[in-house]
Amino acid sequence: MPFDIETPAVLVDLDIAEANIDRFQSYCSSHGIRCRPHIKTHKLPFLARRQVAAGAVGITCQKISEAEAMIADGGLEDVLLTYNVVGQAKLARLVGLARKVRLSVVADSEAVVRGLSGAFAGTGVTLAVLVECDTGAHRCGVMTPEAARDLAIVIDRSAGLTFGGLMTYPPVGAARAVENFMVSARDLCAAAGITVPVISSGGAPDMWTAHLSPAVSEYRSGTYVYNDRSLVARKVCGWDDCALTVLATVVSTPEPARAVIDAGTKILTSDLLGLAGYGHVLGRPDLRIDQLSEEHGRITADGPTGLSVGDQIRIVPNHACVVSNMVDSLHTLRDGRPAGVVAVAGRGRLV
């Protein structure tokens, strides 16, 4: 029976999402790892509160505006912002945020630390700053354990700041590199008289092997709440564990082996994450979503698609997080049926 929902639309099966939350929390708890979910995947305060209720120590946000949106309703008191905050306007907002919740941020340079210290010194609020470490992803992060120690010393001596620990966003499969870097940096800090309160790592693809880096005390995963096609491809989960789907309608069937749906990059995005095609049609592994334009998705098959104009399909996207960011609101499901519409409070929070 088709859903009585205008398409394209994002559906989130809350039964699946809650099971995902509880399963990863159990894993973390059983290994003594602090679970700190990244809310970028759902951008929904009520699901963040559900994660904390399940046992998470707090949440991870990437941007200040995102954190502001998440805490607006209350019920969330511990936020790690895994981003270098730069610029006077953002630093002023950061101080405001720190007055409302237990806040920590990261830094990977003295320039960023100077900005943070300048903003917090004299405010009466002390900001915890973790050193971001590059364990192989080559995005942000200091590049050696020695540089991590040196920046920890700078933070420790900076007015308005306290050293909050070490943080990394490693590449997939880098448990050994993470362990080596973090143990070395921790020991160097200890030799300099500095205690490392937290060692935080993250990434959904390696979430079930977080315990293989024993030095890691805290783990940040985002995508696990919904899962997606990229995680199924990596065997991190199965299709039944995918909570977020895109509901689409067939609008054209120009020839038997081709159909066109009303979902394009404006809802599925162009993210490939190394995969071929733009999503998995639930229950139809024979169909390929081989081309997207902004408002159209093209479906092809080796034989007839069997699809007709007006048919609905559900798609597990390649990357769930970016899909959440494309919609102002989404439809929740309970027992597989529509249960309500919720605004995506954290959508489009860029700064």
Added chain:
Amino acid sequence: MPFDIETPAVLVDLDIAEANIDRFQSYCSSHGIRCRPHIKTHKLPFLARRQVAAGAVGITCQKISEAEAMIADGGLEDVLLTYNVVGQAKLARLVGLARKVRLSVVADSEAVVRGLSGAFAGTGVTLAVLVECDTGAHRCGVMTPEAARDLAIVIDRSAGLTFGGLMTYPPVGAARAVENFMVSARDLCAAAGITVPVISSGGAPDMWTAHLSPAVSEYRSGTYVYNDRSLVARKVCGWDDCALTVLATVVSTPEPARAVIDAGTKILTSDLLGLAGYGHVLGRPDLRIDQLSEEHGRITADGPTGLSVGDQIRIVPNHACVVSNMVDSLHTLRDGRPAGVVAVAGRGRLV
């Protein structure tokens, strides 16, 4: 001098945009082609009105909600919706739209035409329906001139509808294929006693050679208002003609040849359009934006980037249209300086 704007942000230089509008309108006027801009690029009612004031016959929208947002302020009276409208909820909205503006839509199957006729018959409003033709893009569209004629006959005989002409969204460089298909379909329609009032083609890459398909009486281009890196790469325009840029701040410089900016896929998107990298840094052709994650962009160079934490850069994105869709508001520029903030009224209009 840096802009006093929180980053990342979208900047639109109105002087450049207006020059782009006037230049393409002049081209169309000089060739006797009706110009019907696609508003998906800017999603801004005031720029759509500027296009009509310059001489456009009306606007093109892709989705009903987009058209609703565009006409809300008035001043736009002719809308072509180049989409197969399917489903009762959308058809009801379509009737409402047709009561407010001179509306036309497309169809490429009897199933779609039946839906349109069922919605419009008896309302007192007649909807013009163009037949969408596949001239090689293999997305939507009837696949032969004979099928176009057959569907034109169906439309012509359907209650509540009138046949509005032929429409295509061709692949790049398909002027001859468009001409052959359209002339043949037009002649077949004529032989069946049906006049083809409009032959509408489109696509920004071929906008300056629209006159090479003499049968085409109307041309739809979207991207020309802003231009982007994909059109510079195709030599359709130069960097000085690019009206939309993304303003970003350097947040990390982990090593001399690498910098990280605060613009990722949440503003630039993952659209490659066949290009390497995710945008062009204005004034710095030596820099590559070689990797994006949601909130980070990585810049690399063969030598030192020369960038420092806090520096601002401006990026011409690969694809301007999709960037407009990522922001709730953007900053306009006049004489190269910030002139105001405008809401992107058509952003996120999915249905």
